[in-house]
Amino acid sequence: xxxxxxxxxxxxxxxxxxxxxxxxxxxxxxxxxxxxxxxxxxxxxxxxxxxxxxxxxxxxxxxxxxxxxxxxxxxxxxxxxxxxxxxxxxxxxxxxxxxxxxxxxxxxxxxxxxxxxxxxxxxxxxxxxxxxxxxxxxxxxxxxxxxxxxxxxxxxxxxxxxxxxxxxxxxxxxxxxxxxxxxxxxxxxx
Numbered sequence: 001x002x003x004x005x006x007x008x009x010x011x012x013x014x015x016x017x018x019x020x021x022x023x024x025x026x027x028x029x030x031x032x033x034x035x036x037x038x039x040x041x042x043x044x045x046x047x048x049x050x051x052x053x054x055x056x057x058x059x060x061x062x063x064x065x066x067x068x069x070x071x072x073x074x075x076x077x078x079x080x081x082x083x084x085x086x087x088x089x090x091x092x093x094x095x096x097x098x099x100x101x102x103x104x105x106x107x108x109x110x111x112x113x114x115x116x117x118x119x120x121x122x123x124x125x126x127x128x129x130x131x132x133x134x135x136x137x138x139x140x141x142x143x144x145x146x147x148x149x150x151x152x153x154x155x156x157x158x159x160x161x162x163x164x165x166x167x168x169x170x171x172x173x174x175x176x177x178x179x180x181x182x183x184x185x186x187x188x189x190x
Contacts, residue, residue, distance in 0.1 A: 020171055027168055030161055031087055038080045045073040068143030072151045079158035086118060087165035108173055115170045122162040129155025 052066035100106075133156055136149035 020168070020175065023171075024168060027087065027164055030164070031084055034080045034084055034161060038077055038084070041073045041077050041080075045070055045077060048073065065143045065145075068141050072141070072144065075151055076154045079154045083158040083162040083165065086122070086162045087168070089169070108176075112170065112173050115166055115173065119163055119166040119170070122159045122166060126156045126159030126163065129153075129159055 048066050048070050052063060052070065055066070056062045129152065133149050133152040136152040137147050139148040140146070141148055141151065
């Protein structure tokens with residue numbers, strides 16, 4: 001059976017195969033945005049902590065808001081980095097076990113199981129993070145004087161993008177596509 005006959009007999013798979021490069025390209029844009037935000041937040045975190053250390057230990061005047069800002073930035077950097085690592089397959093998994101099954105259906109099943117667990121955890125984290133962020137409008141950060149929403153909203157944002165990245169990985173596994181296929185289609189390194 002040639003490729004054209006296969007596409008005619010299974011139009012759903014054909015549609016998914018045609019749309020995954022578009023989906024991956026959109027996710028590449030999201031990933032790049034997250035990376036830039038992470039870099040800016042990380043540089044700001046370093047500057048704030050340096051400022052706090054200089055003020056506290058050299059000048060002797062601690063500045064209260066710097067500790068809260070450093071914690072806020074650290075939370076954002078942590079969640080955004082965790083989300084991006086899902087796309088890069090940098091999440092926690094039993095690599096030694098997966099490598100035992102290299103090139104077999106067992107490897108694919110282990111990868112799919114791992115991705116499904118990550119997807120479930122991301123969705124649960126996103127759900128509870130959204131609820132926490134909604135309650136955060138009614139709490140104020142003591143040092144920054146802003147609603148805690150701006151700190152807590154990092155959880156549902158990162159969980160949503162992690163879920164999208166995970167869905168992309170699941171689709172790629174199910175379709176048997178390699179990362180290079182996505183790169184050739186215009187996506188970033190997934």
